[in-house]
Amino acid sequence: MKAYDDLLTRYADIRKLGLAGSILMWDQNTYMPPGAVEMRGEQQALIAGIAHERLTSNRMGELIRECSSMKDMSPEQASIVREIERQYRRASAIPERIVKELSGLEPVATQRWVQARKMSDFSIFRDSLEKMLSLKREVAELIGYDDIPYDALLDEYEPYMKSRMVREIFGNLRERLIPIVRSISDAVEPGDESARGDFPIPKQESFFRMILERMGYDFNRGRIDVTAHPFTSGSMDDVRVTLRYDENDIRPGLFGTIHEGGHALYEQGFLKEHYYTPLAEPISLGIHESQSRLWENLIGRSVGFWKAFFPLLQEAFPVMKNRNLEDFHGAINIVRPSPIRVEADEVTYSMHIMVRFEIETELMDGKLDVDDIPQVWNEKYEKYLGLELRNDSEGCLQDIHWAMGAVGYFPTYALGNLYSAQFYDRALESIDGMEESISRGEFSSILGWLRENIHQKGKLHTAEELVEKVTGHPLTEDHFISYLKRKYSSIYGITL
Ligand code: ZN
Numbered sequence: 001m002k003a004y005d006d007l008l009t010r011y012a013d014i015r016k017l018g019l020a021g022s023i024l025m026w027d028q029n030t031y032m033p034p035g036a037v038e039m040r041g042e043q044q045a046l047i048a049g050i051a052h053e054r055l056t057s058n059r060m061g062e063l064i065r066e067c068s069s070m071k072d073m074s075p076e077q078a079s080i081v082r083e084i085e086r087q088y089r090r091a092s093a094i095p096e097r098i099v100k101e102l103s104g105l106e107p108v109a110t111q112r113w114v115q116a117r118k119m120s121d122f123s124i125f126r127d128s129l130e131k132m133l134s135l136k137r138e139v140a141e142l143i144g145y146d147d148i149p150y151d152a153l154l155d156e157y158e159p160y161m162k163s164r165m166v167r168e169i170f171g172n173l174r175e176r177l178i179p180i181v182r183s184i185s186d187a188v189e190p191g192d193e194s195a196r197g198d199f200p201i202p203k204q205e206s207f208f209r210m211i212l213e214r215m216g217y218d219f220n221r222g223r224i225d226v227t228a229h230p231f232t233s234g235s236m237d238d239v240r241v242t243l244r245y246d247e248n249d250i251r252p253g254l255f256g257t258i259h260e261g262g263h264a265l266y267e268q269g270f271l272k273e274h275y276y277t278p279l280a281e282p283i284s285l286g287i288h289e290s291q292s293r294l295w296e297n298l299i300g301r302s303v304g305f306w307k308a309f310f311p312l313l314q315e316a317f318p319v320m321k322n323r324n325l326e327d328f329h330g331a332i333n334i335v336r337p338s339p340i341r342v343e344a345d346e347v348t349y350s351m352h353i354m355v356r357f358e359i360e361t362e363l364m365d366g367k368l369d370v371d372d373i374p375q376v377w378n379e380k381y382e383k384y385l386g387l388e389l390r391n392d393s394e395g396c397l398q399d400i401h402w403a404m405g406a407v408g409y410f411p412t413y414a415l416g417n418l419y420s421a422q423f424y425d426r427a428l429e430s431i432d433g434m435e436e437s438i439s440r441g442e443f444s445s446i447l448g449w450l451r452e453n454i455h456q457k458g459k460l461h462t463a464e465e466l467v468e469k470v471t472g473h474p475l476t477e478d479h480f481i482s483y484l485k486r487k488y489s490s491i492y493g494i495t496l
């Protein structure tokens with residue numbers, strides 16, 4: 001057991017370095033003066049370098065080998081060793097030359113991407129993107145894969161998930177989504193006036209704080225700040241949420257808050273006894289996203305939720321005074337195919353992801369040339385969403401992910417939608433009067449269920465195992481599709 005204890009201690013230090021880096025990143029996106037950007041880059045690089053060195057050290061390798069052959073390991077211990085080994089293996093596969101090339105290319109590619117998007121000129125980004133993709137292809141070869149190179153990249157964000165499974169589930173999802181999107185597009189759209197008007201920012205701040213408190217977010221171990229692109233960072237006893245406000249529309253701030261709140265509850269939900277081990281870490285980005293979407297969409301955009309909060313909204317904002325719950329509920333659930341992913345509604349959202357998934361896998365397989373991205377992108381938007389895009393800024397240049405080298409990341413967003421609906425249905429079966437509690441603004445039963453079944457497990461199971469264990473069957477699009485049909489039939493007064 002000496003080796004095991006040593007392994008845990010070393011891993012805890014690596015995790016502490018990572019979390020210190022995430023607080024620096026939070027600061028960079030909130031309060032850091034712009035002139036400090038170079039210094040901060042150096043500090044971040046140093047921390048990342050030390051963590052990488054420690055993770056890939058010979059001693060780490062020896063300890064992992066010793067622990068892997070340990071007899072009578074508990075399931076917890078086995079998962080801890082499995083997950084540390086996984087990180088060690090992936091990090092050790094990449095030589096320092098590539099790590100340096102990638103970290104050098106990232107700021108350049110990001111700068112080019114910003115310029116290209118501003119000018120709506122793909123050619124400005126083209127060379128950096130090609131370089132990035134070729135490095136990513138090299139990374140995939142070094143890490144290795146069973147089926148296609150994309151598997152090795154997807155695995156970074158959605159561990160153990162295979163492209164084959166994603167392709168299959170996206171295929172089914174697409175077939176079932178297309179008629180739903182078509183029927184909704186043909187129906188009369190609810191107006192959005194009842195979510196617009198004068199919403200003073202200080203009032204929004206205190207309203208959102210109240211919602212986070214009711215959800216169960218612990219302000220003693222977290223805080224709220226403002227950014228352009230909301231995110232949640234940190235873990236365990238220091239989980240920070242960032243928000244943005246729109247003075248003339250309550251929706252961006254409101255649903256940003258509930259979404260980030262869902263992420264934050266996951267990170268605050270780990271058990272103290274597991275801190276700094278993989279059992280106090282999220283399973284995957286898809287599972288993380290399932291937590292944010294469950295709160296944002298299944299709970300936060302439901303009638304029940306607003307039965308509790310609409311009167312409080314009216315109290316906080318005079319502009320809401322003569323408005324009614326039904327109109328407001330329509331306004332927060334408008335479905336309309338649009339070019340920009342981050343502005344997409346929950347029905348059309350997955351279509352945006354499918355376009356990116358198909359393009360990324362073909363780029364990695366060498367079946368698609370960089371120069372053809374804009375055209376293929378536009379063709380797919382036409383085919384899947386019926387949209388004719390006007391330029392590359394609202395087309396293939398809209399996301400920062402490729403510039404940052406995050407190839408394989410996109411599928412986790414759509415998987416999050418599917419996981420969330422499947423978890424929600426199971427929670428509904430398990431908890432007596434769950435939706436009645438929600439419509440009283442009480443979330444302790446649903447949060448307790450999420451804590452017990454998902455948060456407190458950390459990385460004990462893989463995502464695939466967790467879904468099976470919690471819901472009784474593998475991941476399927478069924479739950480998400482029935483949820484959409486149920487909800488939008490009623491909002492749009494149509495049969496889906
Ligand atoms: Zn999210």
